[in-house]
Amino acid sequence: MAQIRTLLDLCRRRGFLYQSAEIYGGLRGAYDYGPLGVEMKKNILNSWWQRNVYSRDDVVGIDTSILTPHPVLKASGHVDEFTDLLVDCTLTKERFRPDKAPQVTLDKNGHLPITAPDKETAQQWKKSIGEQFAPNVLVTVEGKRLLLHVDHVVEPVKGHAGKIVFKMNNEQAAFELNYHGYVEPNTNSPFLTDSRPFNLMFKTFLDPIDPIDRVIQTTMNQAGESKPTVREEVDKVLKPSTVYLRPETAQGVFVNFEQVVRTMKTKPPFGIAQVGKSFRNEIRLEHGIFRTPEFEQLELEYFVAPWEAKHFYKYWREQRYKWWLEHATHPENFRQRDHESDEMAHYATGCTDVEYLYPWGWGEVEGVAHRGNYDLTQHIKNTGANFEIVDEKPSISPDVEGEIDLIPKETPARYIPHVVESSCGLNRAMLAYLCDAFHQVEEGKGKPVRNVLKLHPRLAPIKCAVMPLTGKEEFIPLTKKVAKSLRRMGWYTVVESQKLKIGKRYYRHDEIGTPWCVTVDYQSLEDDTVTIRDRDTGLQERVHWKQVQTFIGDKLME
Ligand code: ATP
Known part of the structure; x- marks a missing residue:
């Protein structure tokens, strides 16, 4: 965790991330992206768009409105289902005793007996205890309103009472502490009062x-x-x-489905990609940009015939995971995790998360979901829209798995397309790749440890820093010429002509992940060659200045 603090400090110091409205004391959960942060975010987005749209002939892009009318999200189920559980209660010191475990009698199975008033409530408790994200509790302690996040619920084991571990987040005091508390045994409910759904929109x-x-x-x-x-x-x-404010970009794609099919003259299998901001009134804001109320999503809705849905679900799980690994320095810190059936969103029939091992544990960076035809069907029901595909020559993939019964017996085939969705959080991707790239190098006894961001060159904010060896005027014309040739390629290039020693300038660029530094030195004045220094090895190669463009271009393609 010490490393994450150093990394976040680096991000603030070097212009990746700022607290939003900092001069007014900041806004909890809101972040602004500085000059380097905005470049890195754009690079992740570009790599995603390049892979999922430009390099294929079956995906098109779209950009829909963030403001979404009530009927759309009522039909999609978000108005009724897109909730977390929240509990309001007054917790007195007597009932919540961090210092004192209650004396409880365990039943013959070694479980803490809790009496529920009725069967329905009992089932709800059971479900809540089993869920990773248990309800949150809004409490009044000594006159102060505080939101307690139930961090986790420890199930009772023989000889020990079950306990609820709360995480307390006091906004005003801007501090966080872990509360390990016990619920008094005479409390009927493990959550003190009844929980109520809290809509995240x-x-x-x-x-x-x-x-x-x-x-x-x-x-x-x-x-x-x-x-x-x-x-x-x-x-x-x-x-x-x-x-x-839309809670996901996907609904904008679904409601435009017919327009895209008509205007682009396309039919399944095909995809619609959308990149944009989504908003969720998250109860628990955590880990900097990992969970924020405002965030960006890179979403691909891929429409397929029902009998091909499983095939493409498998295909997109593989494709998307491959993309994540390509940019990773430590691929072992990424994994795929299939959802349990009770973990899935209300619309999904299958879901696999891509997760990254953040310093605090595994966290989701992308979800790949088999959404069935739930969304399109809902919008048909509510509007009468015509989303039916009539296909004279239905395509059938050679490895259609377990879906033989769905293959049409007659042509033309008529169906409402199924959807395989991949939904990547751009901000979480940036945080994951920053953590993945962060290294500290020990230069030797007595020397300070220095930071290196070993970012994939395609994600690095600055592609190249061009620098004169010293501040001498004679180095400037060639320095400018090299920079101009790189800028012409659309690569973010800076000229480092500060009076710092060359080694210090290299280290400053290592810290922000610049993969290459080009230096114009005395030999350059004689034979038009320059050196290119590699961030990760520190090795330098001498090439003619006109070759720098090809050198970097080839590396970026790797
Ligand atoms: P979580 O379980 O972490 O709340 P989720 O399963 O609700 O995430 P999805 O609805 O699948 O998330 O959204 C797709 C992606 O959008 C996630 O994989 C994540 O990268 C990103 N995302 C979702 N909520 C947030 C948030 N509040 N802040 C930042 N990114 C988010």
Whole structure:
């Protein structure tokens, strides 16, 4: 964990990441990307787009609105299902005793007996205890409102009481501490009060007049006549103008499905790629840019015939994992993990996460999901849209697995396409690759440890730093000429003409991951050659200045 602190300090110091609105004290969970951060993010995006769109002939791009109307997300299930569990309660010192384990009698199986008021509640508790993300608890401790995150639930084992481990996050005090507490045995529920679903979507209104003012007006007009309840009025008036900041980019693709098919004259198997911001009112904001309310997604919705869905689910799991490994310095720190059936989102029939071993443990960076035809069917039901594919010559992949029954007996084949989705978090990808690239080098006794970011050259913010050996004027014309030839290729190139010693300038670029430093020296003045220094080996190669472009171009293709 010490290393992650050094890395985050590097990110702040060298212009990768800033706390948003820092001069106003910052906004929790919001980050701004500095000059180097924005380049790295763009490079990840470009590599993703290059691989998933430009290098194929079956995927097109799209860019849809972030503001999403209520009916779309009602149909997709997000309004009702996109929730975490939250518990409101007043926790007194007497009931929550970090210092004292309760005396409980374990049953004959060695389990902590908890009496649920009814069967339904008992099942809900059981499910919550089994889930990785248990409910969060909003508590009042000594008059202060605090949000306790249930970090994990330890199931009771023989001789020990079960315990709930809370993580406490106090926004005002800006500190975090772990609370290991025990629930008093006389508490009926392991979570103190009943849990209620908390929707993760940000809601706003597309209405020039504040909808609440409309409600008040209507209620006043009707008072004494129909006496409508305020709640009913609020719902009635707010619904038509309610919009959400989209919680995923995917729905924009689904609602445009017919338009894309019509305008691009395409048919399954084909994909629609979209890159953009999504928003989730996350209860638990954690690990810097790992979990934030505003984040970017790189999503590919790949539409296929039902009998080919399993085949393409397997295909895209492999393709996407390969992409992640290609940019990794330590591929052993990436893995794929299949979801358990009770872990999947409401729309998915299969899901595999790509995970990275962050300093705090494995964390999801991308989900590849078999969404079936859930979303398209929902939008058909709600709008009557025509998403049916009529295929005169249905394609059948040679290795259609276990889906033989779905192959059409007659032509033309008619079906609602199934979707294989890959959804990558751009910010999490950046954090994963920064952690993966971060190295510390010991130069020898008495010398300070220095940082090196061994980023894949395609992801490195600056591709090349061109520098004169010293501040002498005679080195400048060739330095500028080399930089110009690299900039012409669209590579972010900087000229380092500061008065620092050359070694220090190299080290400054090692720290931000610049893969190559080109130096114009005395020999350059005689024979037009320059040196190219490799970040990871420190070795230098001498080439004619006109060859630098090809040298870097070839390396970037590797
Ligand atoms: P988690 O379980 O970590 O909350 P999720 O399963 O809800 O993630 P998905 O809905 O599958 O995430 O979203 C696809 C990708 O979007 C994730 O793999 C992740 O990289 C990214 N992502 C999701 N939520 C956030 C967030 N709050 N902040 C940053 N990235 C996110």
